[in-house]
Amino acid sequence: MEPLELYRDRQHACLMFTDLVEEDGQAVQANQFLIVDGDTGAIIDPGGTLAYNELFMGMTRHFPPQKLSYLIASHADPDIIAALDRWLTSTSAQLVISRVWERFVPHFTKAGKTEGRIIAVPDGGGHLPLGRHELVVLPAHFMHSEGNFHFYDPVSRILFTGDLGVSMTSGAEARVPVTELKDHIPRMEGFHRRYMVSNKILRLWTRMARQLDVAMIVPQHGAPLMGRAIGQLYDWLDGLACGVDLFDERAYQVPTAHIDPVTRQMRPALKAVNG
Ligand SMILES: [Fe+2]
Numbered sequence: 001m002e003p004l005e006l007y008r009d010r011q012h013a014c015l016m017f018t019d020l021v022e023e024d025g026q027a028v029q030a031n032q033f034l035i036v037d038g039d040t041g042a043i044i045d046p047g048g049t050l051a052y053n054e055l056f057m058g059m060t061r062h063f064p065p066q067k068l069s070y071l072i073a074s075h076a077d078p079d080i081i082a083a084l085d086r087w088l089t090s091t092s093a094q095l096v097i098s099r100v101w102e103r104f105v106p107h108f109t110k111a112g113k114t115e116g117r118i119i120a121v122p123d124g125g126g127h128l129p130l131g132r133h134e135l136v137v138l139p140a141h142f143m144h145s146e147g148n149f150h151f152y153d154p155v156s157r158i159l160f161t162g163d164l165g166v167s168m169t170s171g172a173e174a175r176v177p178v179t180e181l182k183d184h185i186p187r188m189e190g191f192h193r194r195y196m197v198s199n200k201i202l203r204l205w206t207r208m209a210r211q212l213d214v215a216m217i218v219p220q221h222g223a224p225l226m227g228r229a230i231g232q233l234y235d236w237l238d239g240l241a242c243g244v245d246l247f248d249e250r251a252y253q254v255p256t257a258h259i260d261p262v263t264r265q266m267r268p269a270l271k272a273v274n275g
């Protein structure tokens, strides 16, 4: 499928790829983004080896890879940046990533590959030039990664939120923006409860995000959020208990269950279910 055009004017375009990873149920659906401003381009959250070939070829139809300025990574997870070695080989782009991950990402590549190629952003974030405009690199630490950024594009007014606001969908469903959050929450809730670190962090973030003029929130998994769904997301996050909020001493017991490598299941099965 062609990428979804989130925004386009004469100078500036934001494209979203939703179906580059084969949907065999093993790898979570993931979105990758190409932002073009004049003759400058950046990819946000390029992904792992599953997405590399398709994204590189898909991008070539819209922008010459040799002119790519940045690979921008919200954090350092496998679905974000595992194909870093191949991207650094096939383009001359610089990697923009949290300073927290600067000395860890070279483990994704052959020796020496990252030398002079990493822009390590300090915790406070900043404004990154892109063509005649800029991207705002916004602090999003612990949502979910320790060193985590979101990216605001003032031209399209899109806020790219990495793993925040994600939903578990197919690539086709991810192309349909959500305008009302209520029926969408069941696809978001489990992920946010486990992968977001704490309600305190969510509330600090919504306080910052509410200051921005946001037309669309676009996560790295699942569908973009638009219209009323944006404010509804902020409100939902403000009241969401997650991560360490939900962990107490029950989560840290010396285990009694056994891992069966044949069935790849735990033994015994849950007592509560079998009586
Ligand atoms: Fe992640």
Ligand SMILES: [Fe+2]
Binding pocket: 077, 079, 080, 162, 163, 220, 221
């Ligand atoms: Fe992710």
